[in-house]
Amino acid sequence: MVDTVENARTTPDVVQPWEALGLKADEYARIRDLLDRRPTGAELAMYSVMWSEHCSYKSSKIHLKRFSELPQTTPRGPLLAGIGDNAGAVDIGQGYAITFKAESHNHPSYVEPYQGAATGVGGIVRDIMAMGARPVACMDALRFGPLHSADTKRTLPGIVAGVGGYGNCLGLPNIGGELVFDSSYYGNPLVNALCVGVMRHEDLHFAKATGSGNKVILYGAATGADGIGGASVLASETFEADGPAKRPSVQVGDPFMEKLLIECTLELFHAGVVTALQDFGAAGISCATSELASAGDGGMHCELDLVPLRDPTMTPEEILMSESQERMMAVVEPADVDAFMAICGKWDVQATVVGEVTEDDRLIIDWHGETIVDVDPNTVAVDAPRYDRPQLRPEWLDGVQADHANNLPRGHDGAALAEAVVAVATSPNLADKSWATSQYDRYVRGNSVLSQPEDSGMIRVDEQTNLGVALSMDANGRYAYLNPYFGAQLALSESYRNVATTGAQPVAITDCLNFGSPEDPEVMWQFTEAIKGLVDGCKVLGVPVTGGNVSFYNQTDGINILPTPLVGMLGVIDDVRLRIRQGFAHAGDTVLLLGDTKQELGGSAWEDVMHGHHLGGLPPFPDFDAEIALGKVLQAAAKQQLVSSAHDLSEGGLAVALVESCLHGNHGVSFTLPTDLDPCAELFSETQARAVVSLPPQSVAEFTTLCADAGVPVRELGEVCGDQLLEARGFFTVQLDELRQQWQSTIPEAMQGA
Template identity: 45%
Template sequence: MSSSAPAARPRHRELGLTDAEYDGIVTRLGREPNPTELAVFSLMWSEHCAYKHSRRLLRLLPTDGPAVVMGPGENAGAVDVGDGLAVAFKVESHNHPSAVEPFQGAATGVGGILRDVFAIGARPIAVLDSLRFGEPDSPRSRYLLNGAVAGIGHYGNSIGVATVGGEISFEGPYEHNCLVNAMCVGIAPRERMVRSAAAGVGNHLVLLGALTGRDGIGGASVLASAELDAASLAARPTVQIGDPFEENRLMHCCLELLDRGLLPSLQDLGAAGLSSSASEMASKGGVGIDLDVSKVPLREEDMEPFEVMVSESQERMLCVVEPERIDEVIAVAERWIVRATPIGTVTDSDRLRVLDGDEVVGDVPVSALVDDCPVYDLTPEPPGAPLYAAPPRRLEDDGEIGDTLLAVLGSPNVASKRWAYEQYDSYVGSRTVRRPGDADAAVLHLHHDGGAGAIAVAIDGNGRRVACDPYAGAVEAVLECARNLACAGAEPLGLTNCLNFGNPEKPAIAWQLTRAVEGLRDACIALGVPVVGGNVSLYNEGSEGPIYPTPVVGMVGRVPDSERTLPSAWTEDGHAIALVGPFRPDLAGSELEKLRGRLAGWLPVADLEAQRAALVLVRDAVRSGRFASAHDVSDGGLACALAECCAASGLGARVDVSALVDEAGSLDAALFGEGPGGVLLAGAPDAVENLVARAGSVPVRVVGSTGGTELVVEARGATVAVSVARAREAHERTLPDLFP
């Protein structure tokens, strides 16, 4: 404990702490921190671990609801799905590591989110991912996407958890700062759920899993807490390397230990490694922890105590074990070929003490690391001038409608993502009722787990629209996700989010963040959906500017009857097609406007009560079993939604959108305008008539019928026809051509 201030000051800056924060550490300790303590503080007080710029804002979000089993603060959130079962889920970012090394960055992103879910006792059953890259004509974007998709597949496929959904989009502002957000969903008997609070003075702390090496030192937490620049490439060796085989055994081992009631608490090791896990377990349990770094099994010799404490080696978990059950725990671990090493004890000191054998190398109050870390108020201010350049023009304003449709349908954002999802195992577990490409949400039945019904899961976000209006865009993200669930007949039970933004110390970014969180809050309250967990990824910017503000929303909903969910494709000739909901299409923020080189500075604001009523009507219609298909209107507008239903089924359709043209003001706006609230429901004509009759205040427009080999759109006497084969070609060819 001898470091003098002049020597330590440059070091703390290297570690990302401000001078004021360093002084705060000295005040809390009553002395200078030694190098081990300083390293631990620098990570625990990093943006990634401490949420110091977002903590106050996140308190705005509603977190209570009748179904909530675990809310924010645990490794993952969980909701009750009936039959004694809980579903755990969380989304997390691995943006910065993926921008440096996409394969391992994305792979370990999946590995990390899986651990968060089995840390609370749930068996992971599904992964979804939300990816953002620069425009695909950039070689760097293609390299990043190729690597990220392969990395997600590598980890998810190998560990045996189905990847069932996700989204990919391309926008210039993600060129240097791609986004890789991964969501995991797990299932557990309610009584197996476990919290991370350490308890029982005298209990052992047991480290499970992989050896600890120097990999990832300063990785996730440091990379994720500063802007990316050219020097970040030098950080490539700090990106962690994933081993899904190790995690497969670790997962089975942890679930068996929990089944046998051997673990009072469990926590994964993620960013900041042992430092973070131990101090959070101690903080939540109101206890202290002694850790002996000399007992930690190492991959490399001669690691310094601070390196052991902050290593981000993957596939490790920390658990609390009662002394009399330690042999049982080790026996179970041996069966799964998992290392289990007692490395510390729970104490009543309220301090995190780091020992190296007999020597105390660090001694810090737990509260100083976790609850008492600095928290900053944002200084939000709307930008004086547009933050983002208009996208390059790719389409003229006066093209033929049919050509425009094919161009929008084949644009990388709207085009089929089959190229990506066919690289993921969506079958394993034998639960997947609706898989990628089948429907707007993935559906997983719970019959193998003792449940009668199913769950629907989806993940959504549209950064470009949030850039147009952070409040309305964030509202739309929640509505879109809920609409996807409604199309599967599901009611949302809970929501997780990942807030991907630029540097929050800049007032314009702080404004985006604040407005987006307000939008999430209002939409969640209106729909009655609690936020049960999430993650914040800030500093997603470099010298080229910030990313589009990108709140990504993941939702889990309940489907009472797993036989009654719908595909998005038409199923039969002669079905009536209804456009259901308060859909008011506008070209502002739409894909077509992007292709025409424009970025609006506003979005229409949704009427949340009307949106909620429409979601209920759609959900009930799907559950009634009287309809054949359901697909929401989103990117590319109504014309693309219709074309997607045609392309997926091979069946054409004939629709008349004259009324919508009058409302929207132009044919372009009616066909390609976007906005929340539209769902295409198709079914037998009498089912649609019946829906119209009982729709109440919810608009239901019968727009046409299925059949033929073309999509024919009529409006005020004009007719546009596109063959289903050409629509399918436009929709399917784009990604395979980009990634031969």
């Protein structure tokens, strides 16, 4: 028997499975108050997924409001779309707009690595499509437990294959990201995906159901029983190390259907037959209908019987909760329906009119001729509970910060320093990542200018003018563990610096905030400190937050992950032909170090690798004024074509920057260590706002004048050489061929037999 609205009014005492659907007692009571009756089964399903942590942001929304303090402009122009839209959109000049966003798919990727990661890519691509843009590139930031652990050997191959398999089939280049290992991610890998799209200003669209009588069309794949409550419920659950007892199905992706959906959608927009568009992500039809209706100027009436199904036995509750992939919902004027259907037919994309926009403020859904949903869509999509959860600075933090890495023993002789350089450079987090990135197509579409292993990815936007954009994704959970305020700012700093190092101008960010359980006051303190750090940092840098994602409940057996606020930075470059690569390019070039070096080993890669994963002290201190000055120097140097290479200093400090510049450019380097600090600190300190550049000797005077005018400290380190060696004069010489072999083998050897 169908549980209708009328039946719900006359049977108030029916016991309902609200707790099994993830609702709290007070939340269920609030639903009854809003409806002035008990919910039907379909309404209960809808509220449960839309009020989940993943969909409603009920523990984070009051803190995310702080991002509204930031100016809604970028250094390049107005912010065209921002927080609350499917994705942020930025004016980059010449009539072009860039839309970009990052999201998480952490828990589904643990349950089913391949499909979890693949559908994470698919979901973020549809967010970009929904804005009216053509997706042009993807990035991914992945985090796992220890490299040699059984959990990593289970999840890493599938997740990398899922990211590559889906993106490659879509014909989207994967141009950058991260691959990080730490014990805190054991049993809870992080899969953060970013997509960037390009459009003309006039092509920008918003998800708002307007115009009474306009038709609601569901198009794309049929609805199946996969992913019922998938991302919305999984992202609001914690895991046990052995795996959860209750696992909703993970969505199953079909990238070939998504490719058709992309081309079909772009033609629909170009034909002018779409009034509004919403992608299907977490919460499926529940989300698409309620969000479109709540954002519009009326209500919506839908016939659930009209939804094409892959499984005809599905109940209405299952249809509403299904997170089947490759689906979109459009609002179309009646006169345009035939043209809309014709375009869908051309692309072999199934399309069905399932309802229409109404004058009133109700969302009404019928099934078998009876009403099973009659709600105010705002109560579903907008008015979910808002929690100001308790926050508590951890008592253990003082002890951790007092145990500073600066006080750890360190070697000063040449042999000890050489050993440390090799150990740090070949450690899992800094070793060659091509085992993963070689599975991604980095050059499809022909507009990839920079990709892994460069500091940032870069895409050409206009083939005539060579206008382009650069993107970087960065986070450091070790820093954020020691100080979440600074940790978030350091992620912002590195992402800003990585983009600037290519010669691009940083203009805006998206974020992906990965934390443990919000019901833990210490986690909420970490989260709110990270938000404050990002807001304060963005104010100084002059970049807005365009949107992003919050992922809570990242814990296993009660152990929270390291707080991991990730920042995706967008930069603009007027001519991609002037971009700067990170590898040493010419023997005989002079090598310069930009920025001051301080003794800052807290949270460093040296501390992690050389002292048994020790983590103590304070992280490096951000210096946004210095970052801005460094960025201006590098942008000017790119325009004037003064430098041959540039590499930021971050994890691993000067040592790793030099190693990577050598290995990526296939040249050696001979350098003299500065003597302001002891040689270990000079090599491995992770002081911010620094970079290594190489340039022809005849350009040094002009470049140093640039630095002096900007107030950027500069000192000569040495020169690029043709010999395959890394020579620290007076200390050690490392043969690059031997180092390269170890650097390249770290991850492949660990993955043998995985």
